[in-house]
Amino acid sequence: MDTLKIDENPLDLAEKILKDIKSSEGMGLLKCIQCGMCTSMCPGARNSDYNPRDMIERVLEGDETIIEDENIWNCFYCYTCHSICPVGNSACEVNQILRQMAINKGIANDKVRPFTGFIDVMMDLGLGKIPSIFHDDLTRDIGEEWKEKNLHLDEIREELGLKPLSMPKESIKEIRSLLKLTKLDKRVEKINE
Amino acid sequence: MIKMYDTKPPISPKLDLRVGVFICRCGGNISDIVDIEKVKEFINAEVVEEFENLCSLNGRKIIRDSIVNKDLDRVVIAACSPITHEKTFQDYIQPLNPYLMDMANLREQCSWIHENPKKATEKSITLINASIEKVRQSQVVDPILCQTPESAAVIGAGISGINAALSLAKQGVKTYLIEKKASIGGNMVKIGKVFSPVKLAEECGMCLLNPIMNETIWHENIEIMTNTKVLSTERRAGNFNILLESNPRYVDEKKCISCGKCIDACPVEVPNRWDDGLSMRKAIYKPFSQSYPDAYTIDMENCEKCGKCMRKCPMDAIYLKGEKEITPLNVGAVVLATGHKTFDPELRPEYGYNRYEDVITQSELGRIMGVNGPTKGKLKMLSKDQVPRRIVMIQCVGSRDEKPDGHGYCSKVCCMVALKNANIIKHKYPDTDVIICYTDMRTPGMYEKYYKHGQDNGIRLIRGRPGEVNKKGDCLVVRVEDTLQRKFTEIETDMVVLSTAIEPSKGSEEIADIMDIGLTEDLFIKETHPKIKPVATDVKGAYVCGTAQGPKDITDSIMQANAAASKVAEIMNDGLEIEPFVAEIDDEKCNLCEDCISICKYKAMSIKDDQVYIDPMSCSGCGKCLTVCKPRAINIHGNIDEKIFATISGMLKDKKEGERRMLVFLDQVGYTAADNIGVNRIYYPESIYIIKVHSVNRVMPKHIIYALENGADGVFIGEYPGDLMYQEVEKKMNQIREEIKEHDMDPERLQFSNVYIPYFRGLANKFKEFDDKIGAMP
Amino acid sequence: MRNIPDKNVMLFKSCLVSGEYPGVESSTKYVFDKVGIEYIADDRQSCCTGLGHYSDVYDQFSTTVIGGRNFNIAKKTNHAKIAMMCSTCYAIHKKVAKLLNNNEKVREDVNNVYEEANLSEMKYEEGSIDSSNNIFHVIELLYNKKDEIGKNIKIDLSKFRIATHHACHYCKIQYEDAIKGFRDPTILDDLIKSCGVETVGWYDHKRATCGAGFRQRFVNRDLSMKVTSDKLLSLNEEKIDILVHMCPNCQMQFDRYQPFIGKELNIDFNIFHLNIVQLIAFLMGADPYKVMGIQTHTVPIEPLIEKVK
Structure with missing residues (x-):
């Protein structure tokens, strides 16, 4: 049996989420009536144990263990739920915020570590290339041609009348100094610990 | 310093008027605190009398005798609150005009709220003197009596309009029932069966409706006008001048015997709207078999004018050339019963309404189940001649949906409609599985029993809002989460029925536009107050009923129709006596700029015969129009401006060195709240002086500046936030604060506060705080 | 209604287009030139952070700082109508614009970062980039020119069954802005129609994500x-021959993994994947290797070109 203590406010978690920078203005989280429309169209729910309706229910109950729940990592960020929710809630945004909470708590480093390569490439080149850590997997699944394409990208681009991919040095410097000021490098360090 | 206003009141003192002051001891209620002898000493009037109970018949004698014998022109009654006894004393001062009397409130706003007899006595003197000054400015005005013609127009002849018309007719009101379509009857004629929550049964809708339609048709006080719509209206104190436009029927209803030979001859087939397009009809047609008028009509949009029907008609009733007819109508009241339409299911394309034949609406299912429908009551799939093995109903299509094109509200009837259709199916086709996918089943009151009855019949319920309908093989598939089982499900089915939302009809929007009637944010016709004035609209004399006002079922529609009819009967039977303090226009000065028309929140002004006309029924006397009238052509009866100046001047006249006086302006609501402070014997500072005004909007910047420059230490304005003028006044306050600053005074001396009648304690606190605040100022 | 521009356009370079399907960029430029859209591209523009952002490694604030910098480039080159080839670039920047306009604290913090970095000229002024009226998807600009496109079509594809895959990050995030709907999006279908070909319209899972x-x-x-x-x-x-895309990430998911999935399921999928601009360029007669860039595709496009010949 659960007891809802007299001084407990289960909406604390929801209110924290609503104040998050990722929350869209006027998001209808508190208006959720558990109709399940989100789940009915969710690719994650269709193919795994992820259930956006249930996630929202747990958020509204103030159940903080949702942050540690493995299933939240199965959302595709496809925003289908966001586009159809009859009360203007966005399970997709709530999910993103929960994942950020997990990262900030330091319990999701394993989940995001593979992707820090995106930030490395951004700091080095100002671009968003697929991190090299995934290249072997992709080559295995897609085929050698994909790797070949990467090797000859500049030639292909030239054939198409496009310049090689590069940003002016000055611009890369700007990006780097901006992202240092937002402490993104510190964030990556923490994730890589 | 900018000197914008005179320090002297812009009024003449009118010292030649003879004023009588009558003071009531109120059985000690007043005289125990207030020293009446002292008061009499300091009052300067032709007659100063006192009496134990002035409101008694003896009191009347004293007042009347003095008026007649001493030849009084004006009377001040220093007694209780005008809220309690103004009407009494207006009667007692006859033969004087009732508006030549003013009441000084010595009880609720003096003896009951102050403990110190000396201060209460001094305040009483001030209150009486202020009343004397005010009453000197009063003018003779007569209440306006509006006589309305004993006739009404009911717009829309569905179940609501028909009932409203019938009720009016039976109360002796001549009623015009105006219908845009070719027949009366509205949506109810289509729905087949209606549910009876008590009998747990479904009954034939037409069998219930037909007798009412017949009664309407035969009632001598009702004139039915079909194919007719409202072109324009003008109103004048309960007088509506309406212009109607009637489309020709192209069939003379007096000659037509409904033999139907014409339809055999007609070569044009179009989808039959009465069957929601599920069957076809000819270009010459009768909407349904019990239509009234019982005659055929031609749909000219589709008619090819081949003349074949004319040649076949034995009665020579058909004519192909017809003109629109314009009819003027003058009625005393209007009832809007313009009904609803249903949500376009194409706006939720994921449900596949336009893709799959077997996705239909509840309305279409009603036609299919109706014995007078396209399948003669046989349940069949539209794609093939087969009874569906399963039907899934999807609730809330377009309702409770804040996404684009959706409606935030609940359509109120869909749960019962779904249960009704499901029950009918379960009775006749027990092998067909019926599933209702719902978010909440809303079946309040007795309807809950019908819901249980449906469950007993084997209707199945899945709590979940489906996301999509698709076709897989020869089945439709509904994707839904069974939220109670936490299970994502794909339901295979033969048929899907969408419970589409009720939305405001086009007719409602059109008539609201024509009559300048307010709409809700959802575009239904707005009631004056959703709680306590559920049938009145913001146009006096115009009432609303049925689904034009919001989603509701047949029973509720009929109840509201009857309520609207009795509201109309009230004005017909009682006439209308209107307070005379309304705006009047000087046509000589008016330049027809129409600024007043656009600014009037009460919609009291309009153009009539090239002049601005002010409807006294609608005007509240708020005075907003005065502020925008550049040629100063508008005046409000009863010298309100002058009376405010005189009262201010009277309230401040005998102020002593070092004394603090704050003037508080309150309208009827605020004044009642202030009276309540007295009734509950809560004390507030003697420095508070309350002035009752018709509308706080009538307190102009010039009044406030004048008060502050002539001794008032502060001005407090209270307004009920529900008042139509509230935002207006609030905005004005900021401007006035600026002006106060320009006059080198502290703008904090002006305070604007919300007042509520039940929250009188709060008002008393605000008075105390205001007194403290002003007291702390240098 | 949003005003769709045809000049002062900054064509926003997409990392996935650049690295995976550069032919989408060359095709876009080819079609823009044909229908008369005035645009620039600017080397100083950076990645929008999208791929990393939605892999959760970026925080929203960093993404906003980067977005504000890209806005600044568009503004100072007087090409503040930004057109995206990638739906995630589109969504990221709309969100950034909304945050910068509506959230005073975020705007202040972002501007402080610019100031600290000695980049004060980047400071964002409230309302200077409007989510609806400054940020577009390339297909919106093309939809606005669909009559012009129709006039330039040289190839008939009517014997093929064509379906569309509308990108989630175009339709579903800022759904109020999606032209031609988001519950059953049809902007691609309508564009293809203006090329003289009917699509199959709705099919099961039409609105579903690509799965990336x-x-x-x-x-x-x-x-x-x-x-x-x-x-x-x-x-x-549905026996679809061609699936038309509007986002390089979706295109990558289908084009790169179709053979892999086919192998796993033992099904021979014969669906060609083309971006809408590649398709339009193709129908206008563009060179498959010099404009469409089909040499970077995993599912070969050559058989389609053969069939058309």
């Missing part, structure tokens, strides 16, 4: 492939 799911493709491959195969199976059932 950002992190899912890389670290949760089986789940990702399951979602992609749901859609591929439905397309196969």
Whole structure:
């Protein structure tokens, strides 16, 4: 049996989420009536144990263990739920915020570590290339041609009348100094610990 | 310093008027605190009398005798609150005009709220003197009596309009029932069966409706006008001048015997709207078999004018050339019963309404189940001649949906409609599985029993809002989460029925536009107050009923129709006596700029015969129009401006060195709240002086500046936030604060506060705080 | 209604287009030139952070700082109508614009970062980039020129069954702005119609995501492939020849993994994947290798070109 203590406010978690920078203005989280429309169209729910309706229910109950729940990592960020929710809630945004909470708590480093390569490439080149850590997997699944394409990208681009991919040095410097000021490098360090 | 206003009141003192002051001891209620002898000493009037109970018949004698014998022109009654006894004393001062009397409130706003007899006595003197000054400015005005013609127009002849018309007719009101379509009857004629929550049964809708339609048709006080719509209206104190436009029927209803030979001859087939397009009809047609008028009509949009029907008609009733007819109508009241339409299911394309034949609406299912429908009551799939093995109903299509094109509200009837259709199916086709996918089943009151009855019949319920309908093989598939089982499900089915939302009809929007009637944010016709004035609209004399006002079922529609009819009967039977303090226009000065028309929140002004006309029924006397009238052509009866100046001047006249006086302006609501402070014997500072005004909007910047420059230490304005003028006044306050600053005074001396009648304690606190605040100022 | 521009356009370079399907960029430029859209591209523009952002490694604030910098480039080159080839670039920047306009604290913090970095000229002024009226998807600009496109079509594709895949990050995030709907999006179908070809319209899973799911493709491959195969199976059932895309990430998911999924399921999928601009360029007679860039595709486009000949 659960007891809802007299001084407990289960909406604390929801209110924290609503104040998050990722929350869209006027998001209808508190208006959720558990109709399940989100789940009915969710690719994650269709193919795994992820259930956006249930996630929202747990958020509204103030159940903080949702942050540690493995299933939240199965959302595709496809925003289908966001586009159809009859009360203007966005399970997709709530999910993103929960994942950020997990990262900030330091319990999701394993989940995001593979992707820090995106930030490395951004700091080095100002671009968003697929991190090299995934290249072997992709080559295995897609085929050698994909790797070949990467090797000859500049030639292909030239054939198409496009310049090689590069940003002016000055611009890369700007990006780097901006992202240092937002402490993104510190964030990556923490994730890589 | 900018000197914008005179320090002297812009009024003449009118010292030649003879004023009588009558003071009531109120059985000690007043005289125990207030020293009446002292008061009499300091009052300067032709007659100063006192009496134990002035409101008694003896009191009347004293007042009347003095008026007649001493030849009084004006009377001040220093007694209780005008809220309690103004009407009494207006009667007692006859033969004087009732508006030549003013009441000084010595009880609720003096003896009951102050403990110190000396201060209460001094305040009483001030209150009486202020009343004397005010009453000197009063003018003779007569209440306006509006006589309305004993006739009404009911717009829309569905179940609501028909009932409203019938009720009016039976109360002796001549009623015009105006219908845009070719027949009366509205949506109810289509729905087949209606549910009876008590009998747990479904009954034939037409069998219930037909007798009412017949009664309407035969009632001598009702004139039915079909194919007719409202072109324009003008109103004048309960007088509506309406212009109607009637489309020709192209069939003379007096000659037509409904033999139907014409339809055999007609070569044009179009989808039959009465069957929601599920069957076809000819270009010459009768909407349904019990239509009234019982005659055929031609749909000219589709008619090819081949003349074949004319040649076949034995009665020579058909004519192909017809003109629109314009009819003027003058009625005393209007009832809007313009009904609803249903949500376009194409706006939720994921449900596949336009893709799959077997996705239909509840309305279409009603036609299919109706014995007078396209399948003669046989349940069949539209794609093939087969009874569906399963039907899934999807609730809330377009309702409770804040996404684009959706409606935030609940359509109120869909749960019962779904249960009704499901029950009918379960009775006749027990092998067909019926599933209702719902978010909440809303079946309040007795309807809950019908819901249980449906469950007993084997209707199945899945709590979940489906996301999509698709076709897989020869089945439709509904994707839904069974939220109670936490299970994502794909339901295979033969048929899907969408419970589409009720939305405001086009007719409602059109008539609201024509009559300048307010709409809700959802575009239904707005009631004056959703709680306590559920049938009145913001146009006096115009009432609303049925689904034009919001989603509701047949029973509720009929109840509201009857309520609207009795509201109309009230004005017909009682006439209308209107307070005379309304705006009047000087046509000589008016330049027809129409600024007043656009600014009037009460919609009291309009153009009539090239002049601005002010409807006294609608005007509240708020005075907003005065502020925008550049040629100063508008005046409000009863010298309100002058009376405010005189009262201010009277309230401040005998102020002593070092004394603090704050003037508080309150309208009827605020004044009642202030009276309540007295009734509950809560004390507030003697420095508070309350002035009752018709509308706080009538307190102009010039009044406030004048008060502050002539001794008032502060001005407090209270307004009920529900008042139509509230935002207006609030905005004005900021401007006035600026002006106060320009006059080198502290703008904090002006305070604007919300007042509520039940929250009188709060008002008393605000008075105390205001007194403290002003007291702390240098 | 949003005003769709045809000049002062900054064509926003997409990392996935650049690296995976550069032909989308050359085709866009080709079609823009044909229909008369005035645009620039600027080397100083950076990645929008999208792929990393939706893999959760970026925080929203960093993304906003980067977005504000890109806005500044568009403004100072007087090409503040930004057109995206990638739906995630589109969504990221709309969100950034909304945050910068509506959230005073974020705007102040972002501007402080610019100031600290000695880049004060980047400071964002409230309202200077409007989510609806400054940020567009390339297909919106083309939709606005659909009559012009129709006039330039040289190839008839009517013997093929064509379906569309509308990008989630175009339709579903800022759904109020999606031209031609988001519950059953049809902007691609309508564009293709203006090329003289009817699409199949709705099909099961039409609105479903491609399945990339950002992190899912890389670290949760089986789940990702399951979602992609749901859609591929439905397309196969409809006997689709060409699936038309509007986002390089979706295109990558289908084009790169179709053979892989086919192998897993033992089904021979014969669906060509083309971006709408590649398709339009093709129908206008563009060179497959010098403009369309089909040499970077995994599912070969050559057989389609053969069939058309």
